[in-house]
Amino acid sequence: METVNPHYEKIGGEPGVRKLVEVFYHIMDTHPMATGIRQLHPENLDSSKEKLFMFLSGWLGGPPLYIEAYGHPRLRQRHLPFPIGDAERDQWMECMREALRQCDLDEELRQQLTDSFSKTADFLRNQE
Template sequence: MEEQQNTVTTYEKIGGEATVARLCDRFYELMDVTPQFKELREMHPADLKSSRDKLYMFLSGWFGGPDLFVEQFGHPRLRARHMPFAIGVQERDQWVACMVLAMEDVGIEENIRKILIGNFFNTADFMRNREG
């Protein structure tokens, strides 16, 4: 008989719902007020609530918690959903840099941040739809 493994998800490791919510809040706060994220901010609507809520729902499932985004919107189809926006190296790098700062600010442990940075970079790079 196989022994069932109790795998602790990233969602649980970082503190669950409360931390994911704080991470999303901080991410959009930083994007909104930090001059180095100007181009990234300009790609978003004036009111960031919907963007924040969608990121929260997505990250909840992506981190191994409740799959809120899929429950409400279906498969994320990230690339297709981001196709209307011109995303190049600058936008990718701004998104990742903003997320790195947000993770630091909400206190996600360094060893977890290092893994997440790689995952976020790969995902953000996959969103690129233009050169440069």
């Protein structure tokens, strides 16, 4: 029986999700185009990395680690304290697109994930 969201297995399970999160935050932490989005994060990214890993695990169809630890993600509500406009959305997406490229995923999966991330990132905007 196929899972509802097979992306977790296609990305490589836990190791694949961890790699995506590590690459994503490395890009965000080092690339000049990501300065704005980086400033919205704490200096130490360990907690951010772990929460994104936990969220993505369930979001991609794997174990619902974030929900088990924190309850429903309520993404929009949890991001309201941070000013997220077009620039921040676009910087986040550029980091994620590059992370997906660096993780060497097949083109179809990369495009599916990019489309899904794009919808979610757009939904989180809370500034004009």
